[in-house]
Amino acid sequence: GNSVTQMEGPVTLSEEAFLTINCTYTATGYPSLFWYVQYPGEGLQLLLKATKADDKGSNKGFEATYRKETTSFHLEKGSVQVSDSAVYFCALSNRGGYQKVTFGIGTKLQVIP
Amino acid sequence: EAQVTQNPRYLITVTGKKLTVTCSQNMNHEYMSWYRQDPGLGLRQIYYSMNVEVTDKGDVPEGYKVSRKEKRNFPLILESPSPNQTSLYFCASSRYPTGGLNTEAFFGQGTRLTVV
Numbered sequence: 610g611n612s613v614t615q616m617e618g619p620v621t622l623s624e625e626a627f628l629t630i631n632c633t634y635t636a637t638g639y640p641s642l643f644w645y646v647q648y649p650g651e652g653l654q655l656l657l658k659a660t661k662a663d664d665k666g667s668n669k670g671f672e673a674t675y676r677k678e679t680t681s682f683h684l685e686k687g688s689v690q691v692s693d694s695a696v697y698f699c700a701l702s703n704r705g706g707y708q709k710v711t712f713g714i715g716t717k718l719q720v721i722p
Numbered sequence: 723e724a725q726v727t728q729n730p731r732y733l734i735t736v737t738g739k740k741l742t743v744t745c746s747q748n749m750n751h752e753y754m755s756w757y758r759q760d761p762g763l764g765l766r767q768i769y770y771s772m773n774v775e776v777t778d779k780g781d782v783p784e785g786y787k788v789s790r791k792e793k794r795n796f797p798l799i800l801e802s803p804s805p806n807q808t809s810l811y812f813c814a815s816s817r818y819p820t821g822g823l824n825t826e827a828f829f830g831q832g833t834r835l836t837v838v
Contacts, residue, residue: 652726655826698764714763
């Protein structure tokens with residue numbers, strides 16, 4: 610079956626530091642990959658996505674590249690802000706699937722001033 | 723404003739007392755899902771629905787029921803809640819299956835359920 614692996618954290622960074630959150634996956638076929646963000650007390654919001662190999666998703670300064678050869682979709686940001694403090698979920702969905710999404714456990718990011 | 727609305731936001735109940743968590747979306751989406759979020763386990767899909775009267779089990783359906791009588795509503799029913807169903811629950815909707823383009827899932831704000 611499908612699975613997504615990411616560290617739980619928390620990851621603690623100082624403001625303006627570089628962020629990497631690793632995500633690797635196991636899936637049949639060619640899944641679509643997603644990063645969702647959950648701010649305190651809220652539901653999840655789509656941050657970025659990539660639907661095929663070598664695609665780069667980007668949004669709000671965050672980036673992730675779909676690497677089929679390493680089955681990875683690592684999230685990066687060059688300079689984090691306190692407002693980026695949240696839980697980040699990597700997820701995948703097989704093409705043609707019907708709302709069948711597999712999430713990682715979520716990585717909590719804390720950015721300190 | 724496009725949104726997914728869940729009610730209640732917080733609920734404490736006793737073992738065995740039937741309860742329903744409501745979910746409603748105003749985006750005319752066909753696809754809706756329920757997830758539970760637990761520490762160390764992330765989000766796990768409980769049930770999903772592809773359209774009115776079409777539902778199917780997700781990864782952890784035991785102890786839950788759903789119905790989809792109208793496109794906008796997708797209630798989650800716990801016929802006989804037990805303490806292991808204490809969790810944070812999220813409803814989500816999307817226009818298309820999440821494997822394709824334009825498949826962003828919109829999530830509700832969550833329902834924190836405690837079963838004692």
